[in-house]
Amino acid sequence: MERTTLFAEVLLPLALPKVLTYRIPHEWNESALQGVRVIVPLGKSKMYTGIIRHLSTQAPVGYNAKYIEAILDSEPIVTADQPVFWEWLAQYYCCSSGEVMNAALPGGLKLSSETRFVLAEEDWRENAELSEREREVLESLGTKSSTVSDIAALLGIRTVQPILKGLVEKGYIFSEEEIRGRYKPKTEEWVTLNEMYSSSEALSILFKQLEKSRARKQSDCLLLFLQLSGFDEGKNTAVRKLDLLKNDGINPAALKALVEKQVICITQVQADQPVASSAIPELPELSEDQLTALNAVKESFETHDVTLLHGITSSGKTELYCHLIRETLLSGKQALFLLPEIALTTQLISRLKKYFGSIVRVYHSGFSENQRSATWMELLRAGDHEPIVVLGARSSIFLPFRNLGLIIVDEEHEPSFKQHDPAPRYHARDAAIVRASKTGIKVLLGSATPSIETYWNATQKRYGLVELSGRFGGIATPEIILADIREDLRKKTLRGQLTTPLFEAMTEAFAEKQQVILFQNRRGYSPLWQCNTCGWVPMCTRCDVSMTYHKASHQLKCHYCGYVANPPEACTVCGNHDLKMLGFGTEKIEEDVRNLFPGVQVQRMDLDTTRQKSSYQRIISDFESGEIQALVGTQMVTKGLDFDHVAVVGILNADRMMNYPDFRSMERSFQLMMQVAGRAGRRQRRGKVFIQTYAPGHWLLELVKTGDYQALYEHEIRERYHFGYPPFIRLIRITLKHKDDAVAQRASEELVAQLQVLSSIQLLGPEPPYVPRINNLYLRQLLIKINRTPELARTKSFIVEAGRKVQRLEAYKNCRITIDVDPL
DNA sequence: AGCACGCCGACT
DNA sequence: GTCGGCGTGCTC
Numbered sequence: 068m069e070r071t072t073l074f075a076e077v078l079l080p081l082a083l084p085k086v087l088t089y090r091i092p093h094e095w096n097e098s099a100l101q102g103v104r105v106i107v108p109l110g111k112s113k114m115y116t117g118i119i120r121h122l123s124t125q126a127p128v129g130y131n132a133k134y135i136e137a138i139l140d141s142e143p144i145v146t147a148d149q150p151v152f153w154e155w156l157a158q159y160y161c162c163s164s165g166e167v168m169n170a171a172l173p174g175g176l177k178l179s180s181e182t183r184f185v186l187a188e189e190d191w192r193e194n195a196e197l198s199e200r201e202r203e204v205l206e207s208l209g210t211k212s213s214t215v216s217d218i219a220a221l222l223g224i225r226t227v228q229p230i231l232k233g234l235v236e237k238g239y240i241f242s243e244e245e246i247r248g249r250y251k252p253k254t255e256e257w258v259t260l261n262e263m264y265s266s267s268e269a270l271s272i273l274f275k276q277l278e279k280s281r282a283r284k285q286s287d288c289l290l291l292f293l294q295l296s297g298f299d300e301g302k303n304t305a306v307r308k309l310d311l312l313k314n315d316g317i318n319p320a321a322l323k324a325l326v327e328k329q330v331i332c333i334t335q336v337q338a339d340q341p342v343a344s345s346a347i348p349e350l351p352e353l354s355e356d357q358l359t360a361l362n363a364v365k366e367s368f369e370t371h372d373v374t375l376l377h378g379i380t381s382s383g384k385t386e387l388y389c390h391l392i393r394e395t396l397l398s399g400k401q402a403l404f405l406l407p408e409i410a411l412t413t414q415l416i417s418r419l420k421k422y423f424g425s426i427v428r429v430y431h432s433g434f435s436e437n438q439r440s441a442t443w444m445e446l447l448r449a450g451d452h453e454p455i456v457v458l459g460a461r462s463s464i465f466l467p468f469r470n471l472g473l474i475i476v477d478e479e480h481e482p483s484f485k486q487h488d489p490a491p492r493y494h495a496r497d498a499a500i501v502r503a504s505k506t507g508i509k510v511l512l513g514s515a516t517p518s519i520e521t522y523w524n525a526t527q528k529r530y531g532l533v534e535l536s537g538r539f540g541g542i543a544t545p546e547i548i549l550a551d552i553r554e555d556l557r558k559k560t561l562r563g564q565l566t567t568p569l570f571e572a573m574t575e576a577f578a579e580k581q582q583v584i585l586f587q588n589r590r591g592y593s594p595l596w597q598c599n600t601c602g603w604v605p606m607c608t609r610c611d612v613s614m615t616y617h618k619a620s621h622q623l624k625c626h627y628c629g630y631v632a633n634p635p636e637a638c639t640v641c642g643n644h645d646l647k648m649l650g651f652g653t654e655k656i657e658e659d660v661r662n663l664f665p666g667v668q669v670q671r672m673d674l675d676t677t678r679q680k681s682s683y684q685r686i687i688s689d690f691e692s693g694e695i696q697a698l699v700g701t702q703m704v705t706k707g708l709d710f711d712h713v714a715v716v717g718i719l720n721a722d723r724m725m726n727y728p729d730f731r732s733m734e735r736s737f738q739l740m741m742q743v744a745g746r747a748g749r750r751q752r753r754g755k756v757f758i759q760t761y762a763p764g765h766w767l768l769e770l771v772k773t774g775d776y777q778a779l780y781e782h783e784i785r786e787r788y789h790f791g792y793p794p795f796i797r798l799i800r801i802t803l804k805h806k807d808d809a810v811a812q813r814a815s816e817e818l819v820a821q822l823q824v825l826s827s828i829q830l831l832g833p834e835p836p837y838v839p840r841i842n843n844l845y846l847r848q849l850l851i852k853i854n855r856t857p858e859l860a861r862t863k864s865f866i867v868e869a870g871r872k873v874q875r876l877e878a879y880k881n882c883r884i885t886i887d888v889d890p891l
Numbered sequence: 892a893g894c895a896c897g898c899c900g901a902c903t
Numbered sequence: 904g905t906c907g908g909c910g911t912g913c914t915c
Contacts, residue, residue: 077915081892087915110914111894132915169892179892215893226907228894881910894913902906 077117080169102143114180162490171465175440256308284321367531378535380745399452400472430459461495563659581714591615593648598638672700821869
């Protein structure tokens, strides 16, 4: 009889332009389902994990489909709506669905093969015709198998493929594909009684037989099993193998014999996850303001899917979120709480865990692949009404919730919600809103300083808006003081980088056993060295930026490509030894504080001091315990930290961020400064915030001083309207990279020419960005402004196609083009 | 992403 | 010459 042959369109986690079609072996016709994972060969020898998107009986035309190698799941690994969501994201953010899948699935669920080379012929030494390198490879394979990269490292060359190929052909080695799946769900072995022996009669016969064959151990074992399984009470429950074996006189051999006689069966059962205790806890009561706001949010959800909660720092948004989460869980749905990555490693987690206990799952890059895969599988297998709340970074919008009811996006304005590189360059907040809109999920955006776009959506009634005012628990807003750096320069009283007012406040704070946080948005010691004679500046050899001096390691580092060099003894142009340092970073501030306040414990917190994951935690807890009195850091010190004894906060150079050439720089600076200021004086007393500046009269600083978000919004939205920026238009940024500056320029001009035909867009550029060369590639940027048009999707595909057309041209084919939709 | 193929400089 | 770097194109 003729059997149907099935073909599967398989989505692979790669930047492939389309899905690939594979053939399904007949014996798997029944188990090949949409949404299950399969292992497929791709190219010469690699195996990848893919997901079946569609099944068809139609053989593809023009090529012979390869067979799928294995089916990994008996049930779909994704919920039905997920691939649809992926495709939407791929289209919106101009990338392939494979790239979205790659970002969505935790690593542990993406098995792939690794080619390992194994020695086949022990007597290779006899052969005199082997080259030195071949001998070296065979020698190392004598002890253990290796991967291609192992061998490349061993030989110190890159092209090892020909050598290996030669050895395979000559029969000295062979390769094997080892499929590496990193996710191993914890399983336990459970023992059950075979149906045959469920009656007392059958059992007594069995016992007699065992006695006859002197299988004493076996009958002991069986007896104990029956006891544990509650046989006497007429029950026949399964018993954990471990529980059985931990009793004296029970040995594995006896158990094995019983299994062989088919008296009992041993089955692998997925170990119990810390089962979500379905009890949904009570929460501390809300203040009157919070309760009013909570009711307002709920009311708003009746007419809006998305609501913005605008509440200043420590106005108690978290408690409100918790109540909302609780109500969602009570209604039988699940909740997702999105936070910027960095805020996830802090106190908030312990707070939520305290409230919700085992219902909470945390999901971000700090967790192992196995743990993340476990969370994924747990959500997938959870009952529709199982109460679960996931606390996660941006990638948790991809989790397979069965019955999601609420998404909270805290610190909605945070730029880290947007993935920068690699594709998909998605914004988790926007993606959450899209995911929610298709399924009736409610989204709550929370921020003390909402992004201009979000606030605009709220004022346009597209989103609901709830204002939460008043600091929670009677904490006073900090006093903000502008410290004029020029004044200290004139009087020559600048201490290191500290102005007199900041210095004095710090002195007082330390005397009163209070703590200080200093913020400088730049790491290293000094970002710029300059020859005092000729003006020469040490630059990165691969990028067009000056090298930053790091004193601790006594090195010059490029913050763009990571290039490291030794600091020059003298100017390489004029030979003069007179080099001066301009500008300052966190390292310099740390040194200043150490010099100015001997005896005060200072700690720096930036990328350089938190390379290992644990060090971040350690610094936080040392600061919390009071072991450290002064914390000097970059952005890191601004996120999600609450400390009780911070009397003084210093922002060391407000001007740099305000002068950054970007249409969002005022908004950003305002958000950043408000956030840093919020670290001051959490309880008991009013904290002081010093903003050091060369321009104390700047309008933005005045607004920061009064914390006037409304005024900032009014100002910014007018500018955005006037100059044509979001939310009034949509932005797409195209970056072209080429090793030749002129080619990059010409290619971008060609792209402009291609795009000129679109009537609904305006083009800005091409122009070299702020840093015009990174890693030896010259950059050009093109900003596309798209008017609000219903043809957005078509415009985007036109842009993607235009990019491809440019790349197809002979002269520009090795030009790299990246498209960033809604760039930040 | 990884791997093969093909082109070209700098070594035996 | 040929080894090995590097760019380019394809993968069902």
